Amino acid sequence: MSASEAVTDTLRELHGRFAGVREGQPADYIPELARAVSDDFGLALVSMDGHAYGAGAADTPFTLQSVSKPFVYALALTALGLDEVTRWVGAEPSGEAFNAISLEHGTGRPANAMVNAGAIVTTALVPDTREAPAFQSILTCLSRFAGRKLDVDEGVYGSEAATGDRNRALAYLIRSTGALPVDPVAAVDTYFRQCAVRVTALDLAVMAATLAHGGVNPVTGERVVSPEVAAQVLAVMATCGMYDSSGDWLLRVGLPAKSGVSGGLIAAGPARFGLAAYSPLLDAAGTSVRGHAALAALSERFGLHLMRNPALPGSTVTLVTTADVLPSAPSGPHSRALRERVGVVAAQGALDFTAAERVLHALDESGGEPPGPVVLDLREVTGADSVALSLLHAGLSRLARDGRSAAVVDPGDRLGPPDLVRERTGQDLPRFGSVEEAAEHCAQTLAGPG
């Protein structure tokens, strides 16, 4: 695992860039949250293949708070369908703070499922029976999104339960308008519990990646919700996830997102990545200051803005094999054992960051144990954007630093002209016209001068 460290390097770089930011403060209206460690700062990214990357405090536990809302919304949508859920909670940005006391004129419906009023209704919609109590279903659902068994931080739950009068007031107000179908006390209690479920930034990135991956957890392979529900949730996150700064966020960062007052923040690049940050210092809207800055920079760096960077045409498949199974293996003097140690990775189609990350990962997986030299076959590549190019250069340069030799089959100069490649990768990358020749060259390196 080293070429794909180039992705981690970017996370580390952004982590370093924002770790010194001291603006904002931890939420203190839930007393237990005020005890958070201000310096904690974690970043995480999970790909659609389930590759996970983290920097800083990516394993530090904290509570979900409002980041729970999209996932419980997904559960309610799964149980009742969009039309029934929409009878009780709308899907319009409220333009107000997360805890605003405001309901739609006439109907009493909360504006959307991302503000507290809407989330309390959403939680109340989750079927609650003796065999399947609502909170059990919620915890199970959140755990399936994260790909591991989550638990409740009882301290944070108790702290919010003891002080959460504003949310109780909201629930009573909702019932008084006739819109909340169940007991406000029970609904708010379940809501406080879901907010106190403990996660890490890496968990959050997996959860966001599951939404981005059409409802299938890319790490466990489990289908958690349908593709339709995943898309509905992402749509509401895009328009309402950041409360009264949702418009500005979509404009600048361009990704569906959700923030929480513990300092957790997720963003999802549909069919691309799940992103997450944790830092408890919050701005006035209740969003992590460092998290906001870091995810915005990450989106910019990796070209993830939805409106600016639609998926490139042409799928990219990378194929990992060893030189020994090539249709016409080199006929040179090298033994099967030697050729087996030469990895071959073939990429096809248009390369963007998504594709480039796959290629780097495939480079890491290729070659025997310990990993031998590798041939990167780019003949079927139709193009590469600048993000993909610089990531490939960085990955190849890391391989060289780690002492793994590489050769490319790149008759179309997809990696760029040799001079540029030399400058970017710090080496004269051997180039060949065919995989056979490249593999033969690599086997030669292994065999040594004698």
Ligand SMILES: NC(=O)CC[C@H](N)C(=O)O
């Ligand atoms: N924005 C948030 O994260 C708010 C969640 C918190 N539990 C509350 O209801 O106040």
